[in-house]
Amino acid sequence: MVKARRAVVQRYHGNPILTPDEMPILASGVYNAGATKFGNQYLLMLRVETIEIKNVFWVATSDDGYRFTLWDEPVPMPDTAEFQEYTSGMYYDPRITPLEGHYYITFAAHSDHGARVALMRTDDFKRYEWLGFISEPDNRNAVLFPEKIDGCYVRLDRPLQQGDRGDIWISYSPDLIHWGNSRCVARTEGGWGWKKIGPGAPPIKTDQGWLEIFHAVHVMAGYQYVYHLGVMLLDLSDPSRVIARTSAPILSPREPYERVGLTPNVVFTCGAILEEDREVKIYYGGADTVLCVATARLEDLI
Known part of the structure; x- marks a missing residue:
């Protein structure tokens, strides 16, 4: 008898850890949170979708x-003419990067x-502090590296291509x-990531390279998008x-809370x-709901 191999990534037995019912406002989804250590605490910046199909960010520690304990109020967003012109109430998927003594938040504004x-x-x-828009249209999923490389700031992102396809790109900046x-940096591949791939968490520095957890998408039956997670080492x-890249997902939608919701079959x-x-x-x-x-061991991901 062949024994089942233990999965590299282990789901927390208490999942989901936050649901729309726990929010102090009427919400249909709370998900896709940026994460960091803040002092001695874990801090999340949550994407919250209201029942009016608007988005707010909310901090929990x-x-x-x-x-996690939710803070009393949502994150205050910029009140500039530029932000109002290029953000129609839809902003989402915050990523947090500690960098040079500050916390930088990248997010998509639609x-x-x-x-x-x-x-x-x-x-x-x-x-x-609002710093501005830092990409051309049709770009999202940006993550900042937590330190400069060769004197430049560095980011990964995913420009949108024709046919709703997308690859992972890298860019550099002096400011x-x-x-x-x-x-x-990395293109779509057959099987579980043939439709599009994009950066997930900000890169984690290890002795062997930058560990990047990314999402990858394939389409079932011509219309059903399925989102998986993979890892690559830069x-x-x-x-x-790219030094190495997983040939199979480290996490795929399997549990009911990953398969049923606002957008089915998404991690x-x-x-x-x-x-x-x-x-x-x-x-x-x-x-897209909870x-x-x-958890995983770093050595298993590498």
Whole structure:
């Protein structure tokens, strides 16, 4: 008899860890949270979809990484003419990167012009500095590297291509505002990621390279998108070079809370935290409705 192999990624037995019913506002979804350590606490910035199909960001904190307390008010968003013009009440999928003593939040801002990458900065998650839009239209899923490389800030993102396809790209910047020297890092592949792939959590620095947890999509029956998670390892000094990439997903929609919801068959991450004992906590949205967490050993992901 062949024994089943233990999965690299283990779902938390108490999933989902946050649901719409726990929100202090009427919500249909709470998912796709940016994640970071903030002082001695775990901090999440949640994507919350209201019953009016609007989006807000909401902060929650925890002492153990599993049981979270919601803050009293949503994240205050920019009140500038630029933000109002290019954001029609739909902004989503925040990623948090600690960088040079600040916390930077990248997110997608949507309007009739398409989706653009937006950038804010905070020190306390109460007051935020709006830094602007940092991409052309039809780009999203941007993640910042937590340190400069060769004197430049670095990001991964996923420009949208014809036919709703997308690959992972890398760009460089002297100031976090002006970006260039862009090139494709990883393309879609057959099987579980043939439709599109995109960055998930901000890259995690390891001795062997930058660990990037990404999402990958295939389409069933011609219309049903299925979102998986995979990992790739990027070169430390030249992160445009892929050292290794998983040939199979590390997490696929299997549980009811991942298969049934606003968008069925989705596991999608915007944040992961590396612990001192080399455990990686991966926070992910289930079916665009609830927030979940899974864990893995760093050595197993690499």
